[in-house]
Amino acid sequence: MLTKFETKSNRVKGLSFHSKRPWILASLHSGVIQLWDYRMGTLIDRAIFVMSLVIEFTLDLGDLCSGDDYKIKVWNYKMHRCLFTLLGHLDYIRTVQFHHEYPWIVSASDDQTIRIWNWQSRTCISVLTGHNHYVMCASFHPKEDLVVSASLDQTVRVWDIGALRKKTVSPADDILRLSQMNTDLFGGVDAVVKYVLEGHDRGVNWAAFHPTLPLIVSGADDRQVKLWRMNDTKAWEVDTLRGHMNNVSCVMFHAKQDIIVSNSEDKSIRVWDVTKRTGVQTFRREHDRFWILASHPEMNLLAAGHDSGMIVFKLERERPAFAVSGDSLFYAKDRFLRFFEFSTQKDTQVIPIRRPGTTSLNQSPRTLSYSPTENAVLICSDVDGGSYELAEDRVVIFDLQQRLVLGDLQTPFVKYVVWSNDMESVALLSKHAIIIASKKLMHQCTLHETIRVKSGAWDDNGVFIYTTLNHIKYCLPNGDSGIIRTLDVPIYITKVSGNTIFCLERDGKTRAIVIDATELSSNSLF
Structure with missing residues (x-):
């Protein structure tokens, strides 16, 4: 687990990511709702809404x-x-929960019902009855006209709301429908039970649809996570995932990988392989029970709420492993070593990368090095559940032939070292700082960033071009810096040639970005 942001507060019972901005809402057991910028690590707003423990952002970015x-x-x-x-x-x-397309809200209640509301006409348009205990959660299917609900009556129910969608959702029709509410309560056609999933031995706390496949996952007080499959006519239990030692609070499918993520009152978050249906990883807290999970709708980010706050995290690194040598770029993508030539922009597949163990999590190469003399590539991956990093607060340059230390420099923990094209300067990249030094590690300048530094490369004029999470920037040897352009998604610079920045995206795609290098060239002269 890579923790990106963490808060300390009362128990967090509700979480919701903003789809576009780096914001997350957290609702506390005390009735406070907090709005955080998880990228900057700052509290944007705080409001007290009495007993408001469940929250959801709308799609229009204005309401919650x-x-x-x-x-x-x-x-x-x-x-x-x-x-x-x-x-x-x-x-x-x-x-x-807000519907992804229609002006609807679905709500689950301890009154044993699920209600669907039209927030434009501000009326209840359907009441789903059938559970005989508290309904712990309800959510819309991401694409189909379905709702899934979980209840302490030990069942998961799937509801067909296709007839509701076909009806006109104008305010006048909604008002007319109110007069028919009693009919709808007892067998109305707006929403009908399609499947009743029985198999849990105790109350079910959470159920969720798979984003693309006909699968449902559920978690319950019997400490089990169950996987269900459905078709047009029936639904059935596929398997049971055992490992939690207390009530399972929340469970969901990962949007981009074939894994299930669950958390529990046993103070752990567990990751399961959907295909093999086995546990992959477990993350534990010492004192805090987990209550809620949330996933970002577009990015590879998760959040979990616990007894003393929340964490925003990733399950694995997204930085592609690569090495640059002259006009060549070697990088790993989709289990293959690939070769990219900067001058021709020709991209070819070289050889498959063999990796031990499961390939579903934390098995992508962590680092890649290339030796021109040997024409060999060294690839390092995390295996056996993790890796060790020896963190030092200084960098040393060592002459292998003379076996002498030529220079050393006190620095924050350095993640990446980038040499200039003439090997006269070096940039040392840490999480929030860039140190520029000479080839013998004589300090020239230090640049501090509030946003994480992701990558960098030197241009032909001795200007260091680097990226943060949301910007491409430059740094001159005298410490002057500035923004070149804003980024929608992070990129990793591999080479700068003239006014072209070559980079890799998180999914391993190569990309060339043309910039205006006139200002950089004139600044570097002074």
Whole structure:
């Protein structure tokens, strides 16, 4: 686990990522909702909404939804104002979720019902009844007209809401539908039970759809995670994942990998291989029980809420392993070693990379080195569940032939070393700093960044071009720096040639970015 951000607070019971901005909402057991910038590590806003423990961002980036005191409140977080309140539930509300396309909210409640609301007309348009205990969660399918719910009655239910979608959702029709609510409560056609999944021995706390496959995962107080499959006519249990030592609080499929992530009151987060249906990794806290999980809708980020705060984390590194030698780039992508020629931009597959153990998690190459004299590549991967890094607070340059230390420099923990083309200067990259030094490690300047430094390379004029999470920047030997352009997603610079920056994206794709190098050239002369 790579922890990107961590907070200390009261128990976190609800989490929701913003789809575009580096924000996450956390709702606390005390009734406070916090809005954090997890990239900067700062608290943007804090508001007290009495008993608002479940939260969700809307798609239009302006509103959020909360509820736990029998009411659903829709807020405009920019204006710090409650826009309206939805009334109808007769007991505490466990979860709320916005539909990805329609103006709907689905809510699950201790009154044993699931309700679907139209937030434009501000009315309840359907009540789903059938559970006979608290409904702990309910969520829309990402693509189909389905809802999945989990209840302490030990069942998971899948509901077909296709008829509801086909109806007109104008305010007038919603008001007319209110008069038919009693009919809908007892066998209405708006939403019907499609499957009832039985197999857990105790109350079910969470259930979630797979983003693309006809699969459902559930977690319960019987300490088990169950995997279910469904088709047009039936649904059935595929397997049971055992390992948690206490109630399973939350469980979900990873959006980009064939894994399941679950957390529990046993103070652990567990990662499971969907294909092999075995445990892959376990992360533990010493004192804190876990209560909730959330995944970023577009990025490879997860968040977990526990007794004393929350963590935002990744399960593995996304930086592709690569090595540059002259006009050549060697890099790893999709289990293959690939070769890229900068001058012709020709990209070829070289050989497959053999890796021990499972390939589902933490098995991508961590580092890659190339020896021109041997024409050989050395690839290092994390195996046996982890790796060791020897952290030093200084860098040493050593002459192998004379067996002499030519120079040393006190630095923060250095992650990457990048030599200039003429080998006269070197850039030492740590998490939040760049140190520029001479070839004998005489210090020239130090540049501090509040955002993580990701990569860098020297251009032909002795200017160091580097990237953070959201910018391409430059650094001159005298310490002057500036922004070249803003990035939507992180990239990893491999080479700078003229006004072209060659880089790798997180998925291993090569990319060339053309910049205006006039300003950099004139600045470097002074």
